[in-house]
Amino acid sequence: xxxxxxxxxxxxxxxxxxxxxxxxxxxxxxxxxxxxxxxxxxxxxxxxxxxxxxxxxxxxxxxxxxxxxxxxxxxxxxxxxxxxxxxxxxxxxxxxxxxxxxxxxxxxxxxxxxxxxxxxxxxxxxxxxxxxxxxxxxxxxxxxxxxxxxxxxxxxxxxxxxxxxxxxxxxxxxxxxxxxxxxxxxxxxxxxxxxxxxxxxxxxxxxxxxxxxxxxxxxxxxxxxxxxxxxxxxxxxxxxxxxxxxxxxxxxxxxxxxxxxxxxxxxxxxxxxxxxxxxxxxxxxxxxxxxxxxxxxxxxxxxxxxxxxxxxxxxxxxxxxxxxxxxxxxxxxxxxxxxxxxxxxxxxxxxxxxxxxxxxxxxxxxxxxxxxxxxxxxxxxxxxxxxxxxxxxxxxxxxxxxxxxxxxxxxxxxxxxxxxxxxxxxxxxxxxxxxxxxxxxxxxxxxxxxxxxxxxxxxxxxxxxxxxxx
Amino acid sequence: xxxxxxxxxxxxxxxxxxxxxxxxxxxxxxxxxxxxxxxxxxxxxxxxxxxxxxxxxxxxxxxxxxxxxxxxxxxxxxxxxxxxxxxxxxxxxxxxxxxxxxxxxx
Numbered sequence: 001x002x003x004x005x006x007x008x009x010x011x012x013x014x015x016x017x018x019x020x021x022x023x024x025x026x027x028x029x030x031x032x033x034x035x036x037x038x039x040x041x042x043x044x045x046x047x048x049x050x051x052x053x054x055x056x057x058x059x060x061x062x063x064x065x066x067x068x069x070x071x072x073x074x075x076x077x078x079x080x081x082x083x084x085x086x087x088x089x090x091x092x093x094x095x096x097x098x099x100x101x102x103x104x105x106x107x108x109x110x111x112x113x114x115x116x117x118x119x120x121x122x123x124x125x126x127x128x129x130x131x132x133x134x135x136x137x138x139x140x141x142x143x144x145x146x147x148x149x150x151x152x153x154x155x156x157x158x159x160x161x162x163x164x165x166x167x168x169x170x171x172x173x174x175x176x177x178x179x180x181x182x183x184x185x186x187x188x189x190x191x192x193x194x195x196x197x198x199x200x201x202x203x204x205x206x207x208x209x210x211x212x213x214x215x216x217x218x219x220x221x222x223x224x225x226x227x228x229x230x231x232x233x234x235x236x237x238x239x240x241x242x243x244x245x246x247x248x249x250x251x252x253x254x255x256x257x258x259x260x261x262x263x264x265x266x267x268x269x270x271x272x273x274x275x276x277x278x279x280x281x282x283x284x285x286x287x288x289x290x291x292x293x294x295x296x297x298x299x300x301x302x303x304x305x306x307x308x309x310x311x312x313x314x315x316x317x318x319x320x321x322x323x324x325x326x327x328x329x330x331x332x333x334x335x336x337x338x339x340x341x342x343x344x345x346x347x348x349x350x351x352x353x354x355x356x357x358x359x360x361x362x363x364x365x366x367x368x369x370x371x372x373x374x375x376x377x378x379x380x381x382x383x384x385x386x387x388x389x390x391x392x393x394x395x396x397x398x399x400x401x402x403x404x405x406x407x408x409x410x411x412x413x414x415x416x417x418x419x420x421x422x423x424x425x426x427x428x429x430x431x432x433x434x435x436x437x438x439x440x441x442x443x444x445x446x447x448x449x450x451x452x453x454x455x456x457x458x459x460x461x462x463x464x465x466x467x468x469x470x
Numbered sequence: 471x472x473x474x475x476x477x478x479x480x481x482x483x484x485x486x487x488x489x490x491x492x493x494x495x496x497x498x499x500x501x502x503x504x505x506x507x508x509x510x511x512x513x514x515x516x517x518x519x520x521x522x523x524x525x526x527x528x529x530x531x532x533x534x535x536x537x538x539x540x541x542x543x544x545x546x547x548x549x550x551x552x553x554x555x556x557x558x559x560x561x562x563x564x565x566x567x568x569x570x571x572x573x574x575x576x
Contacts, residue, residue: 125572129528133535140539167480173488185488188542195488200479204486216539378479 136217143214144189150230151192151209153360155184158370165374166205167198189215201242201381205373208233212356223356230352231316232366234373238344243322244384245393248299249289250277250308251317251349256287264340265323268400282308286315291396294389304379307372314369316349320380323397339404346380348373504545507537511553515560524564524572530557 120127162169163180170181173195185193190211197204210231213219247269249259256274260266270289277286280300286308290296299320308315324345350369354362385393427447434440491499511533518527534554541550 123571125574129531133531136532136535136539140535165479167482168485171488173490178485178487186543189539197487198481198483198485200481200484203484204488206488213540216536218536 139217139220140189140215143216143220146214147190147211149360150211150358150363151184151186154209154232154363154366155194157364157367161367161370161374162194162196165199166196169194169196171195171197184209189213199377201238201377203237203239203242206235206237208235227355229355230358232350232352232369234346234348234350234370236346236348236373236377238346238377238380240344243320243344243380245322245390245397246295246298246383246385247291247321247323248295249317249319249321250282250286250299251315251319252285253287255317255349256289259317259319260289262327263319264325264328265321265342266319267328269321269323269396277308281305283312286312292389292392294385298383298385299379301379303375304372307368307375311369311372314350314353314366316351317347318349318376319345319347320376321345321347323400339401346373346376348376501540504537504541507533507540508549508553511537511557515553515557518560518564522564522567524561524568527557527560527564528572530560533557 159169168178168180170183170185171178172181172185175181178197185195187193190213192209192211194207194209195204196207199205210233212223212228212230247265249256249266249270251259253274260270260274266289269291272289274287274289275296276284277288278284280288280296282300282305288296288300322344323342324347325340325342329340348369350366352358352362353365431440431443431447434443511530514526514530514533517523518525518530531554534550534557537553538550
């Protein structure tokens with residue numbers, strides 16, 4: 001399975017990491033005292049042993065003189081020597097001058113040997129780093145290819161349906177003429193777009209294949225802890241005449257709870273808690289958010305219920321709205337908000353089966369969902385609220401707008417106030433900067449007169465209001 | 471079955487061109503990972519160069535790789551290459567100044 005290849009490359013890196021610390025033979029500047037000759041054990045007579053600079057010889061000679069089995073891991077080393085540094089040090093502290101001479105002879109030779117051994121094994125951290133980088137690069141290539149194959153498989157299975165429904169399939173917006181490119185737009189190594197347009201009942205449809213970041217090793221490792229799945233997001237934008245005024249959503253319970261908090265229109269128009277889908281004949285795992293009961297009854301006809309029931313596991317969320325403006329935008333302090341721009345939209349989010357371990361064949365199972373999308377487009381065009389429903393909907397929208405204006409009223413007032421103050425200050429600056437004293441005086445007088453007029457106007461207004469009140 | 475076989479739903483006269491979504495009005499849509507990684511990579515390579523820390527330089531190399539893997543197709547390759555080159559030069563300089571191998575933290 002190709003998805004395990006990256007593990008194959010990680011394994012050597014891990015093995016390297018585990019194995020090497022035991023065989024550390026790094027030349028350490030702190031210990032001049034012959035690390036590779038000092039095969040000393042606790043034996044007091046060890047320092048008088050006949051030690052040669054050849055570690056290989058040492059290994060052979062070791063067993064006979066020693067009384068007890070050594071604790072030093074010489075068995076592992078053929079090329080290097082390890083040392084019980086503490087023991088070595090103790091030995092040398094006790095050594096007398098004669099021994100020191102003997103050992104100083106070995107010092108130089110050790111330097112030489114240690115340098116040779118210094119070359120590769122001591123750089124194990126670097127080798128580890130490079131191995132990690134290579135693993136990352138391998139994973140990048142494998143992941144990129146997998147995502148690309150999945151995208152192509154999806155397109156191949158959906159191409160016919162899309163081409164029979166849309167005049168324009170595939171557009172990146174850059175070419176002069178509106179001709180179908182007939183291929184996906186690659187935004188990233190894990191996101192692919194497809195724009196379709198030229199159909200009755202809608203303006204256009206943007207399909208986004210949001211795959212997992214298989215090309216990023218960090219993400220792959222993170223997903224081992226927290227599984228996630230690939231998603232296909234379909235956003236259909238509609239003209240004004242294509243849809244009546246309503247807001248509706250159905251999807252998995254978690255998704256509905258999240259969307260109700262996040263989405264601007266769902267939080268404003270669908271205030272009630274999500275209702276269980278079981279009431280309308282769909283599985284319990286789905287819940288419904290709706291502006292009014294009539295809308296739910298209108299959308300959830302037999303065919304829709306059938307679609308939802310047979311593909312409930314693949315449906316993350318379905319969102320129909322005439323007031324769609326995306327997720328709630330974080331308001332900056334002191335900035336008066338304009339009412340967010342809305343567009344009539346149908347938004348579908350589907351989960352690709354396989355939970356990350358998808359194969360190109362799984363893309364075929366999404367085809368019925370695309371059929372559902374097409375069916376929804378046609379249905380929404382025909383779905384019209386009755387008189388009562390329309391009145392309710394209009395009232396809802398008026399209410400939301402009013403609330404919004406009230407909330408921002410103080411902000412807008414403040415903004416207007418600051419603007420007026422700015423103007424006054426700018427004028428005063430101009431007067432101050434005026435060098436000619438005559439001009440200055442004249443400007444000041446003009447400003448004063450203007451102020452006077454404004455005051456008079458205000459007083460007049462107040463009088464008029466009082467008269468009216470009476 | 472869902473497509474009406476009688477009438478072709480396609481309307482070539484109702485074609486709208488693709489407009490890339492405006493990310494300025496909706497900053498939540500953009501993935502900040504490549505930008506953060508780019509910045510981190512530069513910070514680490516500066517640390518590695520100035521403070522002569524080898525591990526900083528290596529982390530910078532990793533950061534620039536991660537930034538590259540997550541980057542958008544529309545992004546400038548020059549910037550990617552420059553951050554990558556910077557991290558490589560940080561590693562090389564650290565080793566030229568101090569050829570000793572890196573010591574692990576344990």
